[in-house]
Amino acid sequence: MSSKESSEGKKGSHQTELYEQVPASCLPIVYSPVYNITFMGLEKLHPFDAGKWGKVIHFLKEEQFITDETIVAAREASEEDLLVVHTKRYLSKLKWSLVVATITEIPPLVFLPNFLVQRKVLRPLRTQTGGTIMAGKLAMDRGWAINVGGGFHHCSSDKGGGFCAYADITLAIKFLFERVEGVSRATIIDLDAHQGNGHERDFLDDRRVYIMDVYNRHIYPGDGYAKRAIKRKVELDWGTEDTEYLPKVELHCEGTLNEIRPDIIVYNAGTDILDGDPLGGLAISPQGIVKRDEIVFRAARRRGIPILMVTSGGYQKKTARIIADSILNLHRQHLIGGEALEEAGQSMVPVMMSKSVSAGAALNAI
Numbered sequence: 001m002s003s004k005e006s007s008e009g010k011k012g013s014h015q016t017e018l019y020e021q022v023p024a025s026c027l028p029i030v031y032s033p034v035y036n037i038t039f040m041g042l043e044k045l046h047p048f049d050a051g052k053w054g055k056v057i058h059f060l061k062e063e064q065f066i067t068d069e070t071i072v073a074a075r076e077a078s079e080e081d082l083l084v085v086h087t088k089r090y091l092s093k094l095k096w097s098l099v100v101a102t103i104t105e106i107p108p109l110v111f112l113p114n115f116l117v118q119r120k121v122l123r124p125l126r127t128q129t130g131g132t133i134m135a136g137k138l139a140m141d142r143g144w145a146i147n148v149g150g151g152f153h154h155c156s157s158d159k160g161g162g163f164c165a166y167a168d169i170t171l172a173i174k175f176l177f178e179r180v181e182g183v184s185r186a187t188i189i190d191l192d193a194h195q196g197n198g199h200e201r202d203f204l205d206d207r208r209v210y211i212m213d214v215y216n217r218h219i220y221p222g223d224g225y226a227k228r229a230i231k232r233k234v235e236l237d238w239g240t241e242d243t244e245y246l247p248k249v250e251l252h253c254e255g256t257l258n259e260i261r262p263d264i265i266v267y268n269a270g271t272d273i274l275d276g277d278p279l280g281g282l283a284i285s286p287q288g289i290v291k292r293d294e295i296v297f298r299a300a301r302r303r304g305i306p307i308l309m310v311t312s313g314g315y316q317k318k319t320a321r322i323i324a325d326s327i328l329n330l331h332r333q334h335l336i337g338g339e340a341l342e343e344a345g346q347s348m349v350p351v352m353m354s355k356s357v358s359a360g361a362a363l364n365a366i
């Protein structure tokens with residue numbers, strides 16, 4: 001299938017609203033209030049903070065990094081958009097509340113008529129999915145983009161799970177392969193605490209996609225079949241801390257990007273690696289998460305490779321603050337934002353090099 005697609009050129013097979021032009025005055029940060037799942041308190045039955053995306057935006061506004069006018073409004077992925085990756089059979093199954101309840105791990109959804117499940121749960125997830133696809137195009141145009149949601153890395157073309165109903169990472173990459181000239185190789189850097197078995201299954205035999213995955217080896221999903229798709233696998237044990245984690249991330253990010261130079265990096269920046277996360281089982285500090293994101297962005301930006309970040313797992317109460325702090329830190333380090341664009345010419349490289357030396361020193365001190 002893959003070779004056939006590429007030989008057919010870059011025409012894209014359907015009309016989509018997700019690739020429309022964005023004003024140059026906007027930062028490539030994608031979000032919509034629709035992302036947040038709220039339904040008469042039902043969301044409180046879930047172990048997740050289902051409003052974390054809105055809180056990230058709130059903090060970024062509070063720090064005057066963004067306004068409603070300077071970010072990009074996510075659009076909902078249409079059925080045709082979803083069919084670029086998903087099977088009709090799978091999308092039809094989502095019309096059963098039981099199936100959605102199982103995938104999202106919100107058991108009470110079983111008792112809701114499907115039109116409410118569609119409106120209150122699947123529409124937010126489809127909008128986040130649209131956001132990731134839009135951010136893919138934006139990353140190519142601007143050098144970087146962040147979807148404040150998305151990162152549903154357990155979902156593949158015909159199977160959802162682990163809260164993931166749509167395969168947004170696969171979709172974003174396939175859209176780029178089909179529609180953007182010059183994009184024929186992608187690298188996924190998946191640093192969520194869980195193995196990203198969804199995109200791994202989707203790209204199992206696709207040599208255009210290089211996957212690096214760092215995850216807790218003892219937790220869900222433990223998908224041995226999908227692991228065959230991982231080119232660089234870093235399996236962690238319970239309670240892994242910053243001192244072990246950050247050097248590994250840096251070593252393997254650099255190794256991955258030295259091994260093959262992709263046209264786009266998709267960075268799945270799950271924060272369930274945070275100490276105390278009930279699902280992740282790792283023990284990374286908030287500062288460690290901020291540093292991790294900096295390491296990945298620096299590796300990408302220093303090489304001039306476009307990077308798309310999605311926020312993925314991690315739903316503790318303090319998670320939103322950490323994601324916002326990390327985005328603000330990327331800006332402070334000149335890795336994102338207007339300054340980065342202006343300096344992207346000659347001055348960018350020396351700035352990055354000197355920063356990287358200081359980052360190395362800070363790393364040893366953590």
Ligand SMILES: [Zn+2]
Nearest residue numbers: 192193194313
């Ligand atoms: Zn996770």
